[in-house]
Amino acid sequence: MQAIQIIHPGAAEVLQLTERPVPTAGPGEVLIKVAAAGVNRPDVFQRQGNYAPPPGASDLPGLEVSGSLLEGDFSGDNPFGLEPGDAVCALLTGGGYAEYAVAPLAQCLPVPAGLSLVEAAALPENYFTVWSNVFERGQLGRGEGGAAETLLVQGGSSGIGVTAIQLARAFGHRVFATAGNADKCAACERLGAERAINYREEDFVAVLKQATAGRGVDVILDMVAGDYVPREIDCLAEGGRLVFIATLGGSKAAIDAGVLMRRRLTLTGSTLRARPVAFKGAIARQLHAKVWPLLAAGRLRPVIHQVFPAAEAARAHALMESSEHIGKLMLQW
Template sequence: MRAIEITRFGAPDVLQLARRPIPQAGPGEVLIKVAASGVNRPDVFQRQGHYAPPPDASDLPGLEVAGELVDGDFDGDNPFGLRRGNAVCALLAGGGYAEYVVAPLAQCLPVPGGLSLIEAAALPENYFTVWSNVFDRGQLGHGEGGIHETLLVQGGSSGIGVTAIQLAHAFGHRVFATAGSAEKCAACVQLGAELAINYRDEDFVAVVKQVTDGRGVDVILDMVAGDYIPREIDALAEGGRLVLIATLGGSKAGIDAATIMRRRLTLTGSTLRVRPVAFKGALARQLHDKVWPLLEAGKLRPVIHQVFPAAEAAQAHALMESSAHIGKLVLQW
């Protein structure tokens, strides 16, 4: 099969097309003939040498695919009744930049009705991540703010950002977002954000306090960390939750513990790649039950900025690093 290898750690041009043996599915696993692979920021970190795959994962980058089930073990945990020939999208621990990939069956979902395989390839990494962090760890809609809470999404025009905005809006919450240009802010509003804040020109803490009458927001989804963290603590409402999923601005921050205690704040975070199959399978079932119907009804949609031929993975990575995109980048096989 064709695959995209990381030939050495470095710039995007270290990604090269290569030949690899087709992997073999083991117990509880299936083999997928890949039509499209999603591109994600962790793929860039892995290429740079900053994010090693788990010990039992493929060394190839790629955390999500869509394609056709061609072989495997369908007799174990198979809540959606999947069989050979079905079109699926899957969350992976690695190996997605290839024409064939092995995935745990529990991490495969049927392609939502009305979506193409290219669109479906843009779903798993972002939807699993947002559901786990905003609605599970962040408890959006279940905190002190009541059933209609407020969410601030840092980096609203990213793949994670456009997913979080749409999902929270679809469930009736007020959503605010930050982005780095007028075009990106407009895209956030179009997707359901009540207000988008250009972080180059405005202080998100002051804006959030103003539009919430001084209360602050109930949940913040943060991919920046670093010196954003003390500012985000200031922007939280009483009982608010700050959920960290990346450290693009650095992993160290100074915080006032007394403020956290006095205002009953929660600081939490997670990474998804190393979590066990059972955990990811449980997320898949929640998504199928609560989110897939919204996708099929057209109330949510993947936002794809550009589709690249798989052999142009280096160009896709260069675009991602430029941060000039809005939404997802996808490789097509």
């Protein structure tokens, strides 16, 4: 098969087309003929040498794919009744930049009605991540703010960001977002953000305090960390939750523990790639029950900025690093 490998850590140009043996599905796994794959920020970190695959994972980048099921072990956890020939999208620990990929069956979902295979490949990494962090760890809608709470999405125009905005709005929550220019802010507001804040020109703490009559927001989804953390704590409501999923601004921050105690705040976070199959399979079942119907009804839609031929993965990585995109970048075979 053809695949995109990282020949050595470095700039986007180290992604090169190669030939590899077709992988073999093991117990509980299936082989997928890949139609499309999503490009995600962790792929860039892996290419740079800063994010090694978990033990046993493919060295090829790529954490999500769509395509058709070919063969494998269908005897175990198969909650959606998938069979060879079915169109699926799947969450991987690696290996998605290839014509064939192996995935645990529990991490495969049927393609939602009305979505193309390219659109379906844009779902797993972002939807698994947002559901796990905003609705489970962040408890959006189940905190002190009540059934309808307020979410701030840092980096609202990213693949994760556009997913979080749409999902939170679909479940009836107020959403705010930050982005780096007027076009990105406008895109966030079209997707459902009540107010998008240009972080280069405005203080998101002041804007949010005014927009919430001084109360603050219930949940913050943060991909920045670093010196954002004290400011984020300042704009959390009583009982608020700050959820970290990346540290683009640095991994260290100074906090006032007294403020956390007095205002009953929670700081939490997670990574997804190395979590066990059972954990990811549980998220897949929740997504199928609660989110897939919204996708089929057209209430949610993946936002795709550009689709590249798979052989041009280096161009996709260069665009991601420029941060000039809004939504997802995709590779297609």
